[in-house]
Amino acid sequence: MTPRLRDAWLRAVCLAGLLGVAALGLWRTPELASYLAPEHLADVLIGRAENLVVDKEGERDARAALEQAVTVRLAEWRRGLTVSAPDSMITEASLVMALRRAHTLRVEAADDLLRARETLARYKRLRDTGWQGLRAGCPAVGEATP
């Protein structure tokens, strides 16, 4: 193979690679995918949103259990059932603080779950309307009025 031919081959391979990457990237944009592969788009977006809802449901319950665990520890501390080791971080003050933190985490997890469910509902609405809201040139959606 002559050097010139080898260069031409290399250029062609690099160009094909670049075009491939660009095509894959474009294929994954909602604007094109909603035209070219609407069912695949539904599988990807709705599937991900469904998995997220399951994750967030589990997280919400885990946070609730954490709050319950700290509540139980605090109650047992106050009853004198638990004795802290000398170098332990557990004191009544740290337990009260931990309970507040656990409560905040649980509320945050409930919010996250709500957002995940809203995302899933939005994707399902978009699918039912034929992905009109994702396509280029769709009318801008205004801010929701309270």
Next chain:
Amino acid sequence: MTRSVRLSLGALAVVLVLAVAGTVWFAGAAYPAMGLAGIPRDGYRQALERVARSRARVDGRTFVAFDSMTFRPADRGEAAFAWGAARCRAADGATVLYWVSLRWNPGRGQWVRGGVRELAPPGNEIYFGRNVPGQILRARLVLRELFAELRARFREAVSLQGSVTGLPSLGL
């Protein structure tokens, strides 16, 4: 560098790589399925209880009951999830809660552990204040928790091999 030093370093590197690979395989593939073979998809209660009892026994606690339990089939396909908070009793009478989560693996046709952990143990980050403990102690506590979890998994695997038949041999 002499030849014997090079050989020793090479052997040490091989041992380290094998140890890390073995640990990853054990923690990621072997342990999650241990002791759960044969439990059907709708037997999630049995699976959750078996996992909670097994971990509680290894930690020297007694399983009491589940405070909460959820079965959540996936919206599509055969996958499913189950989770719950297990109440256990320590030797000194204190109550300890464990979080247990499982998922149904349709490929393997069995439940596998998603995670088992004690809720709010001493040294947990939930007790950390803004400046207490310091960064070094925080790192030590996190590492200690990580290694304690790994050690508990190994002990549980050994205990399960002794009590349940038909498990893959780990050579432990």
